[in-house]
Amino acid sequence: MTPPDLDGLRALDARDPLASKRAEFLIPGGVIYLDGNSLGVLPARVPERMERVVREEWGQDLIRSWNTHGWIDLPARVGARIARLIGADADEVIAADSTSVNLFKVLSAALHVAAKGDPRRRVIVAEEDNFPTDLYIAQGLAALLGEARAELRLVAPHRVADAVGDDTAVLMLTQVDYRTGERHDLPAVTRRAHERGALAVWDLAHSAGAFPVDLNGAGADFAVGCGYKYLNGGPGAPAFLYVARRHHADAPNVLSGWMGHASPFEFTSRYTGASGIGQYATGTPSILSLSALDAALEVFEDVEMRLVREKSLSLTRTFIELTRPLCARHGFRLATPEDDARRGSQVSLAHPHGYEIMQALIAAGVVGDFRAPNLLRFGFTPLYTSHEDVWHAVQTLDTVMREGRWQDARYAERNAVT
């Protein structure tokens, strides 16, 4: 296959049905940003919304804004916006807390449901190379409950569905691998978990906003996800959680704070959880951060996620084709599946000097990131990335390699966050 040329890519951009969305983002000048899988670009409507929330809602209207500006319902409203992107009903998702905290809630809820069905089911099965915080949270929960009630069993990648047995309560899986960008078949894995009597808990950190997800179509049980990657909600944006409606009555929230109470403003001393998704809220919601996420999600309101997926695959395919000669020339190895169905919206290249190369590439205006031990990650965000961006990014990478820029000593110095 002939690698794509710049004219051909420009032609793809010219007929891109999502091309107009780019103007809804404030993309810094002189930068090709391929790190939206780590922190999404600032949507143009966010600064204005923040100004209004800070100066008017907080500054002028103060405490009454809980009612008049609907702060109290913001977690549910933001959740409803996200629900549409992940194939959930509006009242099955709320925005709250961090992904880690939400995972603690849904994992403990899932263990509770599973044990009620069959007390022997106490194992959480997960992949050993899952994004670490999920494993850490499961370890913390298992340590708290003790081995009679919970155990985390780590298995090799792709062995997770096979590892579900009679003692398994929960299969916990991140749909897209944060290093390789490889994508699990969510419906198939969910079905296999259910066939073997386990519940499925999905982490959609690299899925929500990147491509359509159909949680209800797949019969998923619980999910969590991130607000600051493909949803563009800002650094450390509130996360979300999903609980299938059939579990609302029997899956209590152990982080039972007042915002999950059936009547929080009655200030009773006894906890009674709300009946719906609201029971999975905990403390007072972070209105400033939630407002930024809410404004960021408005960008998705008129977007068909099917088109996002089509463009995403076109962008990642283009990147793979364009970097193929660089692999031979400069010693990169493609770490991401070439099969479209098995790829998220990210491509990773392995290289023994990956860290230094990424620093030199960033200095040259192409922003990706690095993940140990040797991966250069490139995230492709269809709402604000063009095929032409991909072309220039690969040209720059080639230049950085040809000129040996990455060998400059300053690029070897590691930052706190890499």
Added chain:
Amino acid sequence: MTPPDLDGLRALDARDPLASKRAEFLIPGGVIYLDGNSLGVLPARVPERMERVVREEWGQDLIRSWNTHGWIDLPARVGARIARLIGADADEVIAADSTSVNLFKVLSAALHVAAKGDPRRRVIVAEEDNFPTDLYIAQGLAALLGEARAELRLVAPHRVADAVGDDTAVLMLTQVDYRTGERHDLPAVTRRAHERGALAVWDLAHSAGAFPVDLNGAGADFAVGCGYKYLNGGPGAPAFLYVARRHHADAPNVLSGWMGHASPFEFTSRYTGASGIGQYATGTPSILSLSALDAALEVFEDVEMRLVREKSLSLTRTFIELTRPLCARHGFRLATPEDDARRGSQVSLAHPHGYEIMQALIAAGVVGDFRAPNLLRFGFTPLYTSHEDVWHAVQTLDTVMREGRWQDARYAERNAVT
């Protein structure tokens, strides 16, 4: 005692050493705001900081801001600012999550420490009228652990220290009652808990920023508190938690997310907590909300908390004196202790028509709030409230009562958040 007159109060304001701080807040026109115990007023430097964080740090510098703008250390830096206000060392406090989530962390940590010392110690003793979310969180934790390992025992107000027995792990107490404004003697109660072999967990929601707290002087074990009341961090601002250094090595965080890991960016599959206060972080910190709180705390940098307390007592005393005639005239009952030592920075008046009266008072430009069943709450924030404000507030309350305005039907309609 003669009630204070307006000239006398103006004279107090004229020699108020904190008077200049008022200019550091954006107080809405036409309003006397006595609800800073629920949501603090917007500090003038916050909008500017938010604009910079959104447009420059996020918008321009994007992912590299984790390093270049120190986002990664923001929870610790904000924690250090709060530490000074509550008598902790800088490395004993971090800002993170919500008060409810933080309480779950410190309560489970405290139960762990107590059980290690003596496995029979499994009871959390708390006041039955504590702010509900603390009780709800303790209930959730106790339900999760099961009665062999944890039990929440609710006792009548002020009986909490007496109720500490051989089975008590933790005495959990909010220093200032959210309804009455009554203040516990933190050092004395901590001492009694320790004498009886229990640990002390304090909720400083209505303490931090309202008056000096000396956690280390009192030998407290754990504490949590709120960022959006007297610290003015904005609606739903991140909360904080304190763990005395002597517990850092033996009090693990069960919400063990990646931000509490010793080396989060090594992405290992096994959790190893950081050695210091950083281990009590969980998920990715909410940078927008934390930045607002950080800017709000700058207001306190040159403030002596001793002066805040002196002015707070003068304001609350003034309010109590001025409302004394109204109690007789209009049927109010003072619900807050007159003894200075037993009062936080809030005064509450009980009235059978409290809800309607508060709505009418708010409509007349004096903002307090209502707590069921019958309490009008007035919070006094020494950095932006003057004695003259107190005078006008009481005059307005008297007018609302004399004119019977509160009897207007529209004031009886209850809002979602009251």
